[in-house]
Amino acid sequence: MAALRSPIPIEELARSSGEFSTAVGLPPAAYSDPGFFEFEMQAVYEREWICVGRADQIPDPGDFYTITVVGEPFIVARNKQGEVNVMSSVCQHRAMCITAPAQRTPAEWFELPPETSGHGNTFRCPYHWWTYDLDGRLVGAPDMDRTTGFDKSDIRLPRLRTETWQGFIFVNFDAGAEPLSPRLGRLDEALANFCIEDMVTVDPATVPGLPFNWKIMAENFMEGYHPSRLHKGIHDFAPSSGAEYAPYEPGDAALFGAMHAIHPDGGFNPTEKIIFPLIETLTEPERWKIQFAYIPPSLLIGLQPDSAFWFTVQPTSVDSHTLSMAYIFPPSTPQIHLFAEKLHAAIQGVELFNNQDLPTNTAVHAGMKSRFAPRGRYSWQESVLASFNTWLVERYAAADERARAAA
Ligand SMILES: [Fe+2]
Known part of the structure; x- marks a missing residue:
């Protein structure tokens, strides 16, 4: 998406900065305007370090849980080497959520896949059974042998930059962001x-x-x-x-x-x-x-x-x-x-x-x-x-x- 200008003039927003003794509250539109929210997500959530939980929630290799950040579904998983990966759960075949259940009740048909957690060595997309390892590498893709130039090793789930501070796992959508801990x-x-x-x-x-x-x-x-x-x-x-x-x-x-x-x-x-x-x-x-x-x-x-x-x-x-x-x-x-x-x-x-x-x-x-x-x-x-x-x-x-x- 193109970079957005602030729908609220920066001079107006800046009146809320500085000392409490002179500042005024943010303009109400900063809490209520959908256009400002779109701008704010680009300005803040897509550039800053976002906490997605604690490393001790996945103590052992193969432990994982899912989380949605800025509307994007992710898997937080500990790999065989003991490192924490945060990777997209969007299948690189047809964009199905790989942690979604294969079947749901009528009341759930049109709901987004639920968050989940568990333990395993791989994640298998329920749709066509493309299978990824704990580092997001594609390790299984059935009946793709007649597809020209298809090579499993070219494909992996996109991973976010991660940093751990005091046991909290943070991710950043901005590859150029300054490290957090310092x-x-x-x-x-x-x-x-x-x-x-x-x-x-x-x-x-x-x-x-x-x-x-x-x-x-x-x-x-x-x-x-x-x-x-x-x-x-x-x-x-x-x-x-x-x-x-x-x-x-x-x-x-x-x-x-x-x-x-x-x-x-x-x-x-x-x-x-x-x-x-x-x-x-x-x-x-x-x-x-x-x-x-x-x-x-x-x-x-x-x-x-x-x-x-x-x-x-x-x-x-x-x-x-x-x-x-x-x-x-x-x-x-x-x-x-x-x-x-x-x-x-x-x-x-x-x-x-x-x-x-x-x-x-x-x-x-x-x-x-x-x-x-x-x-x-x-x-x-x-x-x-x-x-x-x-x-x-x-x-x-x-x-x-x-x-x-x-x-
Ligand atoms: Fe309170």
Whole structure:
């Protein structure tokens, strides 16, 4: 597709950049205009590092799961050498999704193939049985012997560039993109004592079709202004007055900060205390806060003194996204007595927040479509939103400039 210009003037978008004290919210059309969404996908999701999950979700060679990124179906698989490949699941014969079921019920006939996971040595397209190995090489193509010049070894599933940071798998559609990890040094330092790379994923879940713009999800996750209001009562142990964010500088690949708590070892559940064993490597000050990190555009991480959790955000339209989420724990935690019961209690605790955040996000999205939608001002407790805008506008401006130069 041709490079798109921004349908919203860059000068207008730029009013949302900089310090929270002077910035205004992004233009409502940035949350609601399908044309802006097309531009934004080119400017952001097709050029930046997109998190597709954790390497520990596929610990053994042959383990795989599927994921859809920017509307494209992919397989995330560990090969025989132990490396993680992220490759297109579009068969290079007739474009069937190779991980689709061979048969579905009438209610599913016209739905897209479901996400799946499993273990195997090859992927066989259900349509004509073209078969690919764990590196995407075509290793089987029945009855192609009379086809002139056909050579299996010429064909493989397209692979995306991948990078792993702290156990998270990232992909990039842009072969020329700067590596990610070297730009995450300050975040690495801030989170070092969590030993995130060694943590294990528990209970990953994917929720498709969340009916609000992807940025509304990220903003709600990161900003510390609403917890003492929308979550009054259940978030009181980590009040909004304790919100503090690391300053954002151009070139940073992460936004992060913390909510300082009024007691140590707080947790997001009705006891307001951690449920799992304390992460032993944390310092005393680290026990007195809840930390939040965002590696835009897709990965959100929350860190409590006993555990962490992550969300990945995959936009599907201007009005919707798919959210994947999971807990991560130190490897010893899932072995404790009554772990499953404690996990159940923790998930129920998070539900209290979701019951407030998810309908709020849905209503905010509807509000952004109103003729009366504001470009509102920011509190210091949500200064991270101005930083996020700054990150976005850098990308919007660069993409608009590339499109202008190309035209
Ligand atoms: Fe919230």
